[in-house]
Amino acid sequence: MFDLTLSEEQEALRKTAREFAREKIAPVAGHFDEEGEFPTQIFRQAWELGLMNAEVPEQYGGLGLSCLSHCLLMEEIAWACAGVNTSMAANMLGAMPIIIAGSDDQKQRYLSWLIREPIFASYCCSEPEAGSDVAGMRTHYVKDGDSYVLTGQKRWITNGGHASFYTVLATSDAKPEKDLKARNRKIACFIVDRDLPGVKVGKEENKMGHRASNTVDVLFDEVRLPKAAILGQEGEGFKIAMKTFDRSRPWIAAGASGIIARALHECRAYALQRKTFGVPIANHQAVQFMLADMAVALEASRSLCHKAAWMVDQGKLDSVVSSMAKLYSADMAMKVATDAVQIFGGYGYTKEYPVEKLMRDAKLMQIYEGTSQIQRMVIARNILSSEG
Ligand SMILES: Cc1cc2nc3c(=O)[nH]c(=O)nc-3n(C[C@H](O)[C@H](O)[C@H](O)COP(=O)(O)OP(=O)(O)OC[C@H]3O[C@@H](n4cnc5c(N)ncnc54)[C@H](O)[C@@H]3O)c2cc1C
Numbered sequence: 432m433f434d435l436t437l438s439e440e441q442e443a444l445r446k447t448a449r450e451f452a453r454e455k456i457a458p459v460a461g462h463f464d465e466e467g468e469f470p471t472q473i474f475r476q477a478w479e480l481g482l483m484n485a486e487v488p489e490q491y492g493g494l495g496l497s498c499l500s501h502c503l504l505m506e507e508i509a510w511a512c513a514g515v516n517t518s519m520a521a522n523m524l525g526a527m528p529i530i531i532a533g534s535d536d537q538k539q540r541y542l543s544w545l546i547r548e549p550i551f552a553s554y555c556c557s558e559p560e561a562g563s564d565v566a567g568m569r570t571h572y573v574k575d576g577d578s579y580v581l582t583g584q585k586r587w588i589t590n591g592g593h594a595s596f597y598t599v600l601a602t603s604d605a606k607p608e609k610d611l612k613a614r615n616r617k618i619a620c621f622i623v624d625r626d627l628p629g630v631k632v633g634k635e636e637n638k639m640g641h642r643a644s645n646t647v648d649v650l651f652d653e654v655r656l657p658k659a660a661i662l663g664q665e666g667e668g669f670k671i672a673m674k675t676f677d678r679s680r681p682w683i684a685a686g687a688s689g690i691i692a693r694a695l696h697e698c699r700a701y702a703l704q705r706k707t708f709g710v711p712i713a714n715h716q717a718v719q720f721m722l723a724d725m726a727v728a729l730e731a732s733r734s735l736c737h738k739a740a741w742m743v744d745q746g747k748l749d750s751v752v753s754s755m756a757k758l759y760s761a762d763m764a765m766k767v768a769t770d771a772v773q774i775f776g777g778y779g780y781t782k783e784y785p786v787e788k789l790m791r792d793a794k795l796m797q798i799y800e801g802t803s804q805i806q807r808m809v810i811a812r813n814i815l816s817s818e819g
Pocket of ligand 1: 521555557560561562563586587588589638646798800801802803805808
């Protein structure tokens with residue numbers, strides 16, 4: 432039965448993550464945001480504490496955290512800086528296809544590497560012309576004897592400029608046909624080492640938010656891969672990508688919940704001290720209602736996130752619940768962050784207070800890991816195909 436009670440271990444993990452986030456990340460988040468700088472030192476400290484790569488199974492040296500425990504951790508990190516959380520999550524995202532479909536050799540080599548050294552990994556699915564339409568990808572591979580030769584361009588790759596390896600989706604059909612199912616069946620997933628000839632890092636994005644995370648193009652120019660680089664079989668890539676999204680969407684819900692929690696925290700404090708018409712603005716019912724809506728949004732986003740993560744952990748992974756959690760929490764984070772700026776009035780519109788950053792950071796939650804429109808499509812498709 433679904434039970435929201437956290438274990439002692441989970442409470443302890445949350446405490447460690449909260450202390451780290453509030454002491455080490457929150458005080459410098461503004462600086463890394465302003466400069467668009469990748470906080471290598473913070474990631475190193477997080478890695479030393481075991482807060483990175485947290486779902487890597489114990490047999491490969493990791494903590495083997497459940498999805499739910501990982502979500503608890505991520506909410507705390509995102510409370511302090513959603514950009515730092517994005518980069519930490521992207522490492523796990525790069526590793527997830529290996530957890531889902533890797534052989535023991537691949538797991539030993541790549542998952543253990545993440546634990547042994549503070550390296551970065553990236554997940555390369557999106558392209559300049561293919562984001563929502565995953566199967567419209569142009570990055571392609573050809574078989575050549577005992578190798579695969581990979582060519583193409585990936586876009587929006589988080590951690591891409593720092594990664595030591597990439598998990599890359601590619602099609603065997605350079606000019607994809609119209610039939611969607613046929614296109615899906617041509618996709619394969621590969622592990623690509625950064626130092627292979629032909630792997631290049633392209634332009635870095637100058638982003639609205641999550642500016643502490645690194646987002647770049649990654650290019651593959653006839654990169655020769657050994658046969659052992661494929662995850663699962665040819666034709667299984669699309670399935671691996673969808674399973675990865677099912678596992679990662681609760682993480683986005685956790686990050687969005689962190690933004691909501693931070694907004695509520697900042698707004699409560701501000702509303703109690705800022706005075707208009709001789710009383711704190713917290714005395715005005717219009718402000719109280721915004722605070723109340725924020726508290727409801729936090730409770731509901733967290734609950735859906737924990738439900739989706741719990742289902743992953745029970746082996747009852749449900750794409751629709753994962754999509755609901757991602758959609759709801761992302762839309763709520765955007766609404767709550769916008770209201771937070773409103774509560775701060777003119778000061779909310781300046782960099783003097785952290786709420787304008789929350790608003791910029793919240794927007795991405797509705798875009799990456801499948802936009803809010805794509806989540807609604809997943810949910811609607813399920814409603815219409817079920818018996819009601
Ligand atoms: C900062 C950042 C980090 C990212 N990190 C990664 C990463 O590490 N790895 C990775 O692979 N990708 C990453 N992404 C890519 C991200 O997942 C895509 O941007 C996202 O899936 C949307 O794709 P797109 O940008 O091509 O938009 P498009 O697919 O072009 O969509 C444009 C608009 O049209 C809407 N739309 C599209 N199709 C439909 C439809 N059928 N019905 C209704 N509306 C539709 C969308 O919802 C959106 O509003 C990242 C993106 C950003 C911005």
